[in-house]
Amino acid sequence: MSQSKPVTPQSHVVLVDGSGYIFRAFHALPPLTRKRDGLPIGAVAGFSNMLFKMLKDQKDESRPTHFAVIFDASGQTFRNDIYDLYKANRGEPPEDLVPQFPLTRDASRAFGAPAVEMTGFEADDLIATYARQAEALGARVTIISSDKDLMQLVSDRVSMLDPMKNKTIGPKEVEEKFGVSPDKVIDVQSLAGDSVDNVPGVPGIGVKTAALLLDQYGDLETLLERAGEIPQKGRREKLLEHADMARVSKKLVTLKCDVDVDPVLEDLGVTDPDVEQLFDFLEEMGFRTLTARVRQALGEGVTDGIRADDTKVEVASPATRDRYPNTVFDHTKYECVQSADRLAHWIARAFETGVVAVDLETDSLDSRAANMVGVCLAVEDNEACYVPLAHTGGGDLLGDGAPEQMDMDRALEMLAPLLHDASVLKVGQNFKYDLGVFKRYDLNPTPYDDTMLISYALHNGINGHGMDTLSETHFAHSPVPFKEIAGTGKNQKTFDQIGLEEATRYAAEDADVTLRLWKYLKPKLATSQVTRVYEAIDRDMPHVVAKMENEGIKVDRAELARLSSYFSQKMAGLEAEAHEIAEGPFNLGSPKQVGEILFDKMGLEGGKKTKTGAWQTGVDILEDLADNGEPLPRTILNWRQFSKLKSTYTDALQAQINPETERVHTSFSLAATTTGRLSSSDPNLQNIPIRTEEGRKIRDAFIAEAGHVLVAADYSQIELRLLAHMADLPTMKQAFADGVDIHALTASEMFGVKLADMTPDIRRQAKAINFGIIYGISAFGLAKNTGVDRGTAAEFIKTYFEKFPGIRAYMDATKAEAKERGYVSTLFGRKCHIAGIRERNPQRRAFAERQAINAPIQGTAADIMRRAMIKMPDAIASVEGARMLLQVHDELVFEVPEDRADALISTVKTTMEHAHEPAITLSVPIDVEAQAATNWNDAH
Structure with a gap:
């Protein structure tokens, strides 16, 4: 527990950026769940280990005398009053992270550290206040964070420590990053802006240019006052035009150093934690390994047979105690293949065993741009090799001269028969990537298994499916980290620059791990009764999706520029x-x-002020004013909408166009969601707004090649149809069979209005209820969506369940199944494990229950989509020139010669509408709407 202790020049104040670390730990560490109830605890585990290590390892002069963990409080801060769009581009935090927020506060207190947060301020402001107070008293300050926003605080007495990289950040490191000393970081950020926090800055001025200008003119205000003297026309005009936004940006990025903090600095004095409270917390979380390490640190040895010096956090997994028999990885047995004779030996061994793990090493994570550097093979445990093909440095195994390696064309010529032979199973990990690269070298490995997708079928929702995570989970083995052989940061090497000895150790191990994962996990498909999920739904997805990614979709850069201009004109x-x-x-x-x-000027009622005395002008305030008939707030809201469309989409998308193909090549993730839905990134095409007419215009820029059209085929209300089937709702099933407007029917049933008398407003309310019910919407949420008060919304929901009692029965049965088994299942048998379904905390348990209700419906829809995608290549092969480009939500997008569009539409509709057959039979028809046009928007 903390205590009051004076701060002196001998003091060492350590301030942990708790919120920043939580997000980094969540994304950097493998997902973990608590065994007894499936509660996500990965970020909490990383956070707790970080606290323990930091407090245990810091000795002598580095040991803190004052210590606190600082968090962001929920809700808006004073910066939103300065600029309404501040952080407006940030989405909701990941679902698995939300229940971990309060647990990290509990962890801080368990380790004896104050967990500090204050409404209206960000964690950075509290850190700034404590740091400056301590610095003024002559104390030394260490800020545990890598957040660039905190670098403005760095000085001779204040430094930062990146806990993930164990790297100290002082004035020198700040200057390397920003090009200026710490005292000018604020001015650089004011000019360059920050896309993460939606700080506008000055368009076209980056960090390097900002540093150059500040070096020339001294500070931001001087620069803005003398902007007219700048010789470069572009910079001059941008600075003159956006001077006000630069000043606003400065207010946003400047950390407050005078917050009335509670507790005060002196009350952050370090004392030993309450041992009983600490062990209660660790045992409650299920951190057995960390508990052992803490016990040893406190002089109590080991516990439960776990070595106290084991640095790994135990991963909650059904396979944790059921280990693969051989978990010893002997790198000395790996071979670097540098001749045709030795490659022939390995190819012969692969034919002999009938199963070979295959992995590619490349110089990029983008399969569309990656160049093949080498090929890895494994045929038995510790029997693996690396075939270097395009290394440019590092010397041979003796370290002398240019690296000796085979000619790439010759090596691929020898490997081709193996890769294409149906008698030898190829095994890959995240094989979609490798297939995409192989395709560009005219190779198409088949047949194959993907260990990532096998794990996904077995354990989705329990643990991650990356190779490192799977190796640590099932073998208690951490593979060689890439950064260990390639370095980090700006000095990181690409794989072709790595010496062959290090490359062999790293690359051959990847293949070795992959083969062992296949041997260990593949038999579990049958015992877990998910063989059909893998074989009939997931297994063939990699080559289908790899082909889609390579195809990409054409984007009209001129149209994006035109739309940007159009949005500017509207603004x-x-x-x-x-x-x-x-x-x-x-x-x-x-x-x-x-x-x-x-x-002030117009005197409108309903205004609210912040603690700083500024008027609040957030969306809710403006919406309320607009709903009361005030025209100016609505005009401002419309202006903001166009501003976001321009900056986030039409401007940003232009940078995502591949300069060689003039197409956008998004990357699809096959094992990222609990329900089986695909996700996309770089760019995320699923986030393009479609709910407004202006937002849909962005799809105008996605076009077909000359003489071709795009065909968009969309499952119509598939989740409502599946709900009608799974909850056995006779009225809804009949409506779908008869082609009746389901939302109008719902409105008629609930409100007693005849279909002939249906109004758009009544139908809109029913539509909001229909879709809201699937996602477990509350009365509060429904009230917001429909514009009625909460009491009326609650009556809507009550009436809905009375009219459709099967829905309530389905929900209750699904929640009971989830609580009993820890998972729910789709109609195809995919198990969707639900973290937190047995959680004691009502809020977290309710969140898990909503997931459980939705997962079988959304998961079944995702399974049907996957089956459609798998069947599609053969189906459209008869339509010459047709190719599948995108999968977005419930939609597939194709490109086809214009004169063959009708044939493609007919084929696609039939394939999609019957994709679930013969595996399952539905009591509702599946309907697909498909249309052709020269751009994506018009194809709807």
């Missing part, structure tokens, strides 16, 4: 309209000026 028109209503000019992007106009 200008709305700006003029706002100035006319306000009877004077003001900056619509300045929350301060907006608040002064609305509430």
Whole structure:
């Protein structure tokens, strides 16, 4: 527990950026769940280990005298009052992370550290206040974080420590990153902006340019005052035009150093933790290994047979105690193959065993741009090799001269018969990537198994499916980290620059691990009764998706530029309209000026002020004013909408276009969701807005090649149809069979309105209820979606369950199944494990219950989509020139010669509508809407 202790020049104040570390730990560490109930605890485990290591390892002068963990409080801060769009581009935190937030606070207190957070301020502001107070007293300060926003605090007495890289950040490191000393970091950020926090900055001015300008003009204000002297026209005009936004940005990035913090600095004095409280917390979380390490540190030896010096956190998995018999990895037995004779030997061994693990080493994570550097093979435990093909440095195994390696064309010519022979099973890990690269070298390995997808079929929702995670989970073995052989940061080497000895150790091990994972996991498909899921739904997905990624979709850069211009014009028109209503000019992007106009000048009612005295101008405030008939707030909201469409989509998408193909090549993840849905990234095409007419215009830029059209085929209301089947709702099933408008029917049943008398507003309310029920919507959420009060929304839900009692029965049965088994299943048998379903905390348990209700429905829809995608290549082969480009939500997008569009639509509809057959029979028809057009938007 902490105690009051004076801060002196001999003190060492350690401040942990708790919120920043939680997010980094969540994304960097393998997912972990608590054994007894499936509660996600990965970030909590990483956080707890970090606290323990830091408090245990720091000795003598590095030991803290004062210590605190600082968190972001929920809700908006004073920065949202300065600029409404601050952090507006951030989505909701990952579902598995949400229940871990309060647990990290518990962890801090268990280790005896205050968990500090204050409403209205960010963690960075509290850290800044404590740091400056300590510095003023002559103390030394260490901030545990890598957040660049905190680098403005670095000085001779204040340093940072990146806990993930164990790297100290002082004035030198700050200058290396920003090009300026720490005292000018604020000015650099004011100019460069920050896309992560949606700090606008000055368009076109990056960190390097900002540093150059500040070096020349001294500080931000001087630069802005003398912007007219800048010789470069582009920079001059941008600085003159956006000077106000630069000043707003400075207010956003400047950390407050005068927060009235509670507890005060002196009350952060370090003492030993309450041992009983600490062990209660560790045991509650199930951290057996960490418990053992803590006991040893406290002089109590080991516990439960686990070595106290074991640094790994135990991974909760059904296979934790059922280990693979051989978990010894002997790198000395790996071979670097540098001649045709030796490669022939390994190919012969692969034919002899009938199973070979295959893994590629490349120079990029983008399969569309990656160049093959080498091939890895494994045929038995510790019997693996690496075939280097394109290394440029590092010397041979003796370290002398240029690396000796085979000619790539000759090696691939020898490997081709093996890769294509049906008698030898190829085994890969995340094989979609390898297949995408192989395809570009005219190779198509078949047949294959993918250990990532085998693990996904077995354990989705329990643990991650990356190779390192699987090796640690099932073999208690940590593979050689890439950074160990390649370095990190700006000095990191690409694989072709790595010496052959190190490359062989790293690469051959990958193949060795992959083969052992296959031997260990593949038999479990049958015992876990998920063989059909893997064989009929997941196994063939890698080659289908790899081909889609390589195809990409054509994007009209000129159209994106035109849309950017169009959005700019709309913004200008709305700006003029706002100035006319306000009877004077003001900056619509300045929350301060907006608040002064609305509430000071115009005297509108409903205004609220922050603690700093500024008017609040968030979306909720403006929406309320607009709903009361005030025109200016609606104009401002519309302006903000266009501003976001321009900056987030039409401007940003242009950078994602491949310069060689003029197409966007997104990357699809096959094992990232609990329900089986695919996700996409770089760019994320699933986030393109489609709910508004203006947002849909962005799809105008996604076009077909000349003489071709795009065909968009979309499952119509598939989740509602599956709900009708799974909950056995006779009225809904009949409506779908008869082709009746399901939302109008729902409205008729609930509100007693005849279909002939249905109004759009009543239908809209029923639609919100229909879709909301699938996601376990609350009365509060439904009230917000429908515009009614919460009491009325609660009555809507009550009436809905009375009219459709099968839905309540389905929900209750599904929650009971989840609590009993720890998972729910799709109609195809995919197990969706639900973390936290037995959680004692009502809020976290309710969240898990909503997941359990939705997962069988969404998961079955995802399974049907996967089956459709697998069947599609053979189905459309008869339509010459047709190719599948994208999968987005419930939609597939194709490209086809214009004169063959009708044939493709017919084929695609039939394939998608019957994709579930013969595996399952549904009591509702599956309907697909498909249309052809020259761009994606018009194909709807």
